[in-house]
C-alpha cells in the first residue's frame with residue numbers, strides 16, 4: 294500500500310472484521326487525500342464480495358449470544374468504549390482533520406467527544422431497555438424489546454466517527470451486530486472505533502468496518518443476512534437505499550440532507566442571531582446536513598444583522614486546519630468545492646446579490662487545498678436555485694421577510710425537513726413558529742446544537758427515523774408481545 298506523504302495516516306489494513314484487521318488487495322484501491330494539500334495520506338482497498346460476506350457472516354454469528362446478555366453487561370462495555378474514545382480524543386481529532394479537512398479547533402472538541410457521549414448515553418440506558426407488563430383482567434401480556442439482528446450502516450464524510458458512533462452505540466446497546474461502511478472519502482476513524490470497541494471488551498464480530506464506494510453500500514443493503522440499514526447521506530442515495538431494502542423488506546433509517554430555514558425576527562438579540570447564522574452556515578466549512586442556509590431576516594433588523602454578519606464573517610480565520618487558531622479549513626475535495634462554486638455562479642446569474650466571498654482561495658503553502666471563502670448572498674428569492682437546493686458548502690443566503698405568517702409559509706416551502714431555527718425575544722412567538730415548522734429538529738435562540746439526549750432526524754425528504762436519545766431504541770429493536778392466559782381457554786367448540 295502507498296504512503297508517499299509526510300502526512301502518513303495509513304491504517305494497519307483496510308477492514309476490521311471479527312475483532313481483527315483484515316486486508317484483501319483484490320479490492321480496488323481507494324486513495325485517501327488530505328483536503329488541505331491534496332496529498333495522499335492513505336490507501337485502502339474496497340471490500341470484495343468475499344470481504345462483504347465475511348463481515349456479515351461474522352456479525353450474524355456473533356449477534357445472538359450478544360443479544361442474550363443482560364443489558365447491564367452490554368452497557369458496561371459501551372461505557373468502557375466511551376472512556377477509551379475520550380483517552381484517544383486528540384489522536385482521533387488529528388485523523389478526522391486529515392480525513393475531512395475540518396479545522397482541528399473543531400475536531401478536538403466535537404467529533405470524538407460526540408462519539409463518546411453517545412456510547413456513554415447508550416451504555417447507561419442499555420439496562421433499562423425493557424418491555425411492559427400489560428394487565429388484561431384475569432390474564433396479562435408482556436412485551437419484550439428484542440434486537441433486530443444484523444444492521445448495515447453507511448456513513449457520510451462530514452462527521453465520520455460521530456456518524457459511526459451514533460449508529461453503533463444504540464445498535465449495540467439493543468443487542469444488534471453491525472457492519473459499518475464509512476464514506477470512501479473518510480475511511481480512517483471507523484477503524485479506530487473498531488479497535489476501541491475490541492479493547493473495551495466487545496466480543497468479536499459485533500462491530501465490523503469494511504471500505505468501499507456506493508457499490509459496497511448497495512451490496513450491504515441487498516444482502517439477505519442484513520436485517521436493517523441505516524444511512525447518513527444525500528437524498529438520492531436515501532432513495533436508492535430504500536429501494537434496495539424494499540425487496541427484502543428490511544427496516545430502514547435515513548438521515549439525509551436539508552435546506553433548512555433560520556428565521557430572525559426584528560426583536561432578536563443581533564449578536565446571538567449572527568452567531569447562530571455563522572454556526573449554522575460556516576461550521577465544518579458549511580458541510581453540515583442541518584445547516585440553516587436560508588436565513589430569513591425580518592425587514593426591520595436586516596440592515597444591522599447583515600452589517601454584523603459581514604463584519605464577523607470577514608474576521609473568520611481561514612487556513613491550515615492543523616493550526617489550532619484556524620477557524621475554517623478547506624472543503625473535503627476539489628469536486629465538492631467546485632459544486633459549491635458552481636452554485637455561487639448560479640446565485641449570481643439568477644440575480645442574487647453577492648455580499649461577501651464567493652471565490653476559491655489559494656492558501657500560501659497549501660496551494661493544492663480545496664479552500665473557499667465563506668460566502669454571503671442577499672436579495673435571494675424563494676425560487677432561486679441557491680434557495681432550493683442543498684449546496685453543502687459555506688454559502689449563506691439572506692431572504693427578507695415582513696411578517697410571521699409569511700415567513701412560516703416560505704420556510705416550509707421546501708421538499709426537505711431536517712431542521713429549523715428561530716431567533717426572537719418573544720418566547721410565545723418562538724413556540725408558535727416552531728410548532729408550524731415542518732422539520733425534525735428545531736432550535737429556539739441557538740442553532741446546530743445536537744446533544745445526545747435529544748432525538749435528531751428529519752421529516753419530508755430529509756429522512757425517516759431518529760438518532761440519539763431514547764427515540765433511537767425504537768429503530769434498533771423490535772417489540773415481541775406475549776399474551777399469558779391465567780384461566781381456562783374459552784372456546785365455542
Ligand code: NDP
Pocket residue numbers: 447448449450451452474475476477478505506507508509510511512514524525526527528529530531533534547548549550551581582583683685711751755756
Ligand atoms: P452520499 O449520499 O453521496 O453518500 C453517503 C454514503 O452512501 C457514502 O458512504 C456512499 O459511499 C454511500 N452510497 C452511495 N451510493 C450508495 C448506494 N447506491 N447504496 C448504498 N450506499 C451508497 O452523501 P455524502 O457522503 O456526499 O454526504 C453528504 C450528504 O449527507 C448531504 O446530503 C448531507 O446533508 C447528508 N448528511 C445528513 C446528515 C443527517 O444526519 N441528516 C448528517 C450528515 C450528512 P461513497 O461515498 O463511498 O461513494
